[in-house]
Amino acid sequence: MKIFKIVLLALVTITVSTNVTFAKSGTLSQKQLKRYKPLTINEGKPLKLLKTAKLGDVNLAKPIKYFDIRYYHSDTKEYWRGYSFDMNAWENLSVKEKKKIQTQRPVNQGISFGVKSILKDGGPMLIANVHYIDNNSIANTFSSRKKLIEFLGTIDTPVELSMLLLSERGRIRYKEMDDLYIIRTDFIYEENDGRDGGCYHENKHIIMNKKGNVLMERNNDRPYAEKKCKVLRKKLKE
Numbered sequence: 001m002k003i004f005k006i007v008l009l010a011l012v013t014i015t016v017s018t019n020v021t022f023a024k025s026g027t028l029s030q031k032q033l034k035r036y037k038p039l040t041i042n043e044g045k046p047l048k049l050l051k052t053a054k055l056g057d058v059n060l061a062k063p064i065k066y067f068d069i070r071y072y073h074s075d076t077k078e079y080w081r082g083y084s085f086d087m088n089a090w091e092n093l094s095v096k097e098k099k100k101i102q103t104q105r106p107v108n109q110g111i112s113f114g115v116k117s118i119l120k121d122g123g124p125m126l127i128a129n130v131h132y133i134d135n136n137s138i139a140n141t142f143s144s145r146k147k148l149i150e151f152l153g154t155i156d157t158p159v160e161l162s163m164l165l166l167s168e169r170g171r172i173r174y175k176e177m178d179d180l181y182i183i184r185t186d187f188i189y190e191e192n193d194g195r196d197g198g199c200y201h202e203n204k205h206i207i208m209n210k211k212g213n214v215l216m217e218r219n220n221d222r223p224y225a226e227k228k229c230k231v232l233r234k235k236l237k238e
Helices: 002-013 030-035 087-093 095-102 144-153 158-164 226-236
Strands: 017-022 064-073 079-085 117-118 120-134 139-142 170-179 180-190 199-209 215-225
Touching: 002 079, 002 215, 064 087, 064 095, 079 087, 079 139, 095 120, 144 158, 158 170, 180 226, 199 226
Parallel strands: none
Antiparallel strands: 017 215, 064 079, 064 120, 117 120, 120 139, 170 180, 180 199, 199 215
8 A cells, every 4th residue: 555655656756747838929039939938946036126126217108297006805995005116205205195195996807917915825806906196196906917117108017017916826937038927936845645744746837938828837836755845945945
């Protein structure tokens, strides 16, 4: 019985689930796909942390006075946490402008630019919202990816890329090539039953242009035994 389990685990370990999604526009040729090959596990740059981002770190489509990103529970609309861009800009707002931002209600506009689970292995969902004050002192709120792309304009700074990838799980690295971003995500999660002490390694290869359009996404989901999981975690420095 023990031998059978070992053989079964070995067979499962070499099984890979791969899903490839192309953009409807079909703008990538086979030659380009070979050129924009997937990043290796430690290739590319890490994403910029939004916790330390400033208003000057983004080149927005239109000038504004202030914005922040806030997460809300998808069911209760309760605030969970957020990021300010930035506190100096906030302090420059008038009392009336601050009140407008503080009283903005969260929205859910379909495909959100930032959806997260509270727990690492699933659970209640959180929806990200952008609240901002424009140069006419008008408060605005949005949550959709489409609206975020309109807000950012050309995705030409590391912070803008971080915002656009808020929904991705795990460690994210990227490489800029021509007018594209080659992106790799790595996420490790435990097996559901937990009996074998193994894990799953979810890895994505994403090609995105600077308009925010995902031209290709390849998703690999591979199970590993406990020993290999430890090696992976060390490589990813989780």
